[in-house]
Amino acid sequence: MPRLSYVDKLRAVGQFEAGTRQRDVAALFGVRPGTISKLVAKFRATCDVKDMPPTGRPRATTPEQDRFLTRATLRDRSCLQRGCRHGFSDRYRRSVETSRRALCQLLHG
Template identity: 45%
Template sequence: MPRLNETDRCRAVGMIEAGVRHTDVAIQFGVHRNTVDALCRRYQQFGTTRDRPRSGRPRITSNRQDTYIRVVHLRERLRTATLTARNIPGLRRISPRTVRNRLRERGIRPRRPAIRPVLQQRHRVARFA
């Protein structure tokens, strides 16, 4: 189900105030009728169609740690996220996944080491004798 942006929410409320049925407004914008009903209730209660803030999960890293992660990876492009996660300053340990997420937010792609089987000497024989 698509979310309505601010402009569409204002247009939907305007259509409701103009006398258009909730069902017709929902069809017009491609959302469920309950979405339009909730939008109208929010507009009547608070006088605005803006989204209310959501709680969400709190960030585990501070702005200073985010900057550290970015600077370290820009200075050393072949550094792995695992190595950065082990050496991050702060009281709390963070995971390599968190490092990758912070880099992705900044548009930086971390190096991911290839996981391959360890070759023995018998695997390294020359094909042509």
């Protein structure tokens, strides 16, 4: 199922408010009718269809840093012991523990 953009969400609510059936609006945007129902309910309650901000702590590493760490590790498996983590820490000013955690998450899911 595709994820609707903010503009598509507003268009879907507008279509529904204009009198188009919920089933037809859902077919037009390629989503389930329940999705349209939830969008309309959210719009009526808050006058907006924005997603809530994600919960949890923000990531400590950027996608660029993740790519660097992954590539360095895959190039030389022996650097897992100390070299890559310390090189990463020096380059990006992150703790060795942060780089270890990021590397484990990238390589093992």
